[in-house]
Amino acid sequence: MKNFLLGTAVLFFTGSINPVFSQKTETPKFVSNTEGIKEYTLSNGMKVLLIPDASQSNMIVNIVYNVGSKHEGYGEKGMAHLLEHMLFKSTKKLGDIKKQLSDKGGNANGTTWYDRTNYYEIFPSSDENLKWSLEMEADRMVNATILQTDLDKEFSVVRNEFEIGENNPGSVLMERIVSTAYLWHNYGNSTIGSKEDIERVKAPTLRKFYEKFYQPDNATLIVAGKFDEKQALNYVTQYFSVIPKPARVLDQPYTVEPAQDGERFVELKRSGESKIVGALYHTAPYADKDYAALDALSEILTSDPSGYLYKAMIDSRKAASVYSYQPTVRDAAFMYFGLEVPADKDIKAVQNDFRTELSKITAIKYTAQDVERAKAKILKQIENTKNNTINLAISLTEIVGAGNYKLSMLYRDNIEKLTLADVQRVSDKYFKDNNRTIGIFIPTKDEVRVKNLEYSDEQIAALTKDYKGKALEKEVAPFESSIKNLKANLTEGKLSNGMKYGIVKKEIKGGKVVGSFRFPVSNANDLKGKSHVGSLMAQVMKTGTKSHTKEQIQDMLDQWKSNVSFGFGGQTLYVNVSTYKENLPKVMGLVKEILTESNFPEAELAKTVNEYNTYLESSLNDPQSIAFTEIEKMTEAYPKESIYYTSSTQEQIDNNKKVKREDLVDFYNKILGSNNGVGSMVGDLDVKTASAMLEQTFGKWNSKSKYEYVKPELFATKKQDKDFITPDKENAAAVGKISFTMDTKSPDYPALLIANEMLGSGGFLTSRIPTRLREKEGISYGAGSYMSVPVINDVASWGWYSFFNPTKKSDVNNALKEEVNKAVKEGFTEDEFKSNLNSWLTSRKTNLGTDGSLMTLVNQQLQYGVPLEDYDALETKVKALKVGQVNEVLKRYISEDKMTSVFAGDFNKK
Incomplete structure (x- = not known):
């Protein structure tokens, strides 16, 4: 925030916490309506974007400041x-921000990246929530307290967050490669920063940074979802126009990274099981036309299964997976390639093979089909984001940081216009060995170098000035987030084979349709020892049917802007569908x-096992993975053949290696069915047409295995603490568990539910456990509690x-244990x-505003007979x-004498 005494008249009355500005109120000035995004400005320099969507039951307020790690100096x-982090503490006017966010429920977050910082709140649509969000964001723009006492606690929380990232070899390797590639530009510095700077910065220094950048002329306010536009303005x-434009001139960083003059190499040696190769090329700013072509080339190179690098490295089983990434940034960006390597491979040999394949990028003769396939995938992602207004408002954070929200539309236009010549051009321009960071320095002469734009x-x-965008789309109908309205728009039915279904008639932006299907199957005997088979099968x-290859299946889904996913767990197959009305059939x-004609190609099974096991190998020594796995193993006594048995990570790896194609085929043919x-x-569906479509899809697909629900067992927990040592890991994890008998119909369930909210899972980091460990003592980045109470059985925890x-x-x-014991002994207060x-x-009203929650409620009614009411x-x-009552129920179920605890970390560290 700017110090207003430096040139702008502001009066702070003694005894009052409300700043009084000399500036009069001003109505925002309308600028344009570009594809449904209405832009306004204030004379103090602040931009305002309104994105109304009546089909939403929620609204989001997202404010973006053009300040990130790029703007940081030495120290x-x-x-x-x-x-x-500090801006979630308190302000002079409103006080404790976290507590108020907690009291109001909803979802909130703040994030920081290279070019920007943002804060957003998602609440059920109401005038009260809109008013509070805008008042709060205006208040913390100018009135954040930034107290040294708060900073003393928070810096250790941020340090803990830093240490969690240090546990991930892939993240650390990428950070090292990026910092080696950028010698002068601040993109070479990680956003989370230097641990030494974090620990040493003082509140007055932080306040200067705040006063410089947290000003209306450096901010873009986004309001999206269902809200009254007139009232928002x-x-x-009322709250923003009265904040004066600061007298200071905010100069943009002017450093341009010079052209790289040779291949660079970095080696990282740390404890862990993962083997990873990374490579980086300097590329273009998001505003440049080349950026879109580079994104398309990224898809062409790494897409599963058609990518050139994918085929060269994954099909040959030299590596387990390959991916690429290009950040959305204001200045010249980079493209990063990551390659995960199985534990039994020679990392040096794979590195050399990868370098050889990367050097071929400029020589590849790309095809029109390559370009169309990449365009279809990217345009699908763009369309899906555009038609989810809440996600769109959040995604605009990066675009605003890159220079202007209209750049996202220009990017889409560039993708739509993309040609084979564009892809070949950027391939030739950027993918030169001397523009790459992966290996050692090689002296050369007469190099044609890539100059950063x-x-x-x-x-x-x-x-962007005269850009008009595409025609405005038709506004969708409102949909109230209530059980009454859900029932009014729900049609239930049953297929000829007994499968039950529900269709919720709701108009979604863009004509989108979503579906969630659950298929309980088989019995304990037929599923004995086959959990890993079911998981791999899904x-x-x-990856292939009698009529289509994996590549063709993926191409079709991309062309249709659709996603279909499969998963298997316990004794249930899960199928999720996201598409658009015209493509639903x-x-x-x-x-x-896929459900009736999958052929499970041998090569695809081998690749899947290779990729999955490589991922599992990376978590063998991960404290969080160990803690959450071992707590289940210590508190349960299922035989290994049971569907409820918790396998260790090594057991999963070993089991996956034993699976053969015939195991998948046998499971698929004998176990699966929809009956x-x-x-x-x-979606906005015709019920009769949709019902016929469901009958055609699932009506004759029946399981050959008799379905019998497998009820879990209750294993009593006892007081027990156990340590698992994970050498050279910067972060640790702890988990505790108490098992008991309860289901959602239990008369004690409501009281224990709200007790858990107060103890560790409710609010915005303001329940007792996170308040004690994070806010007061600063010894934990993430801490809280959880509760699992089922609908169909009574095995709870x-x-x-x-x-x-x-x-x-x-x-x-x-x-942790003091907070639990204190709550049990003394209880909670009325306030x-x-x-x-x-x-x-x-928070429940917020959740009810999502399509996923609607489908979950309908499916629970259909499967378990749980009425929507x-x-x-x-x-x-x-x-x-x-x-x-709440205090009494807490005492009945929660006790340290019944608690089993697991601690995983390098506890030999001093």
Whole structure:
């Protein structure tokens, strides 16, 4: 924030916490309506984007500041990110931000990247929520307290977040490669920053950074979803227009990374099981036309299964997986390639093979089919983002950071116009060995070097000034997020084979349709010892049918802007569909083909096992993975053949290696079927047509194995702590668990649910466990509690978790157990109960505004007979609770004497 005493008249009255500005209110000035995004400006320099969508039941307020790690100087590394954390502390006017976010429920977050920092809140649509969000964001733009006492606690939380990232070899390798590739530009510095700078920065220094960059002329406010536009502009007038434009001139960083003059190499040696090769090329800014062509080339090179690098490295089994990434940034970007290598491969040999294949990029003769395939995939992603207004508002964060929100539309236009010549051109221009960071320095002469492009603000303004965009789309109908409205728009039915379905008639932006299907199958005997077979089978189902190859299946889905996914767990096959109304018949036809004609190619099974096991190998020594696996193994006693048995990571790897193609085929033919299944779809669908489509897809697909529900067993937990040592890991994890008998119909369920909210899972980091470990003591980045209470059986559990520095194990253990014991012994207060109740109610309303929640509720009604009315009935029961009842139920179920705990980390560290 700018210090207003430096040139702008501001009066702070003694005894008042409200700043009074000399500036009068001003109505935002309308600029344009580009493809449904309405742009306004204020004379203080702030931009406002409104994206109304009546089909939403939620709204989002997202404010983007053009400040990130790029703007940090020496001694300031990580300051932008640290400041992001601090702005969730308190303001002079509104006070404790986290508590208020907690009280109001909904979802909120803040993020920092190279060019920008953003803060957003997602709430159920209401005038009250809109007013509060805008008032709060205006308040913390100018009134953040930034107290040294808060900073003393928060820096250790950020340091803990830094240490979690240090546990990931892939992330650390990428950070090293990026910093080696950028000698002068700040993109070479990681956003989370230097641990030394984080630990040493003082509040006055952080405040100077805040006063410089957190100003209206450096901000873009985005309001999206369902809201009253006129009222939104009134609140912008009331809260933001009165903030004066600062007197200081905010100069943009001017450093341009010089052309790289030779291949660079970096080697990272750390504890871990993963073997990874990375490579980076300097590329173009997001504003440049080349950026779109480079994104397409990235798909052409690494896409599974058609990518040239994919075929060269994965089909040959030299590596397990390959991916590429190009950040959306303001200045010249980079393209990063990552290659995961199985443990039994020679990393040096694979590195040399990869370098050889990368050097071939300029020589490859790409085809028109390559370009069309890449365009289809990228345009599908663009379309899906555009038609999810909440996600669109968040995604615009990166685009605003890159220069202007209209750049996203120009990017889409560039993708649509993309030609084979464009792809070949960027291939020739950027993918030179002397523009690559992977290996050693090789002296050469007469090199044609790649010069990084630079775009001025004036160039971007000229590029976007007269851009009109495509025609505005038809506005969709409103849909109230309530059980009453869900019932009014729900049609249930049954297929000829007994499968139950529900169709929710709801108009979604862009004509989108989503579907969620669950197929319970088989019995304990037929599934004995086959859990890993079912899991692998689901992963390989989409890799080929009698009529189509994996490549053809993926091409069709991309052309149709659709996604289909399969998963198997326990005794249920899960199928999820996301598409558009005009493509729904084709997509469901493909789903039927995959469910009835998959042929499980031998080569695809081998690649899947290779990729999956390489991923598992990377978690063999990961504290979080070990902690959450071992807590289940210690608190359960299922035989290895049971569908509920928890395999260790090594057991999973060994089991996967034993699976043969005939195992998948046998499971697929004998076990799967829809005759005991349920499914729901949401979209603007004709019920009769949709019902016939479901009958055609699932109506004759029956399992040969008799379905009998396999009930889990209750294993009593006991007081027990166990350590697992993970050498040379910078972060540690702890998990605790108590098992007991309960289902969602239990009279104690509502009280224990709200008790868990107050103890560790509710609010915005303001329940007791995260408040103690993160906010007060700063010894854990992530801490809280969780509860698992089923619908169909009564095997329930409660637990806690924490991620922390290994040297803080004793502090974390003591704090966690003290908070649990204090809650059990002394109970919760009336104010605490009321605050968490309101937060819980709001979060449920927010969740009910998502299509996924609607399908989950419908599927529960179809599968388990849980009436939709139970959703409201639970709220009624919770509202009727007294704090004494909650305290009594907590004592009944939660006790340290029943708690089993696991600690995983390098506890030999000093």
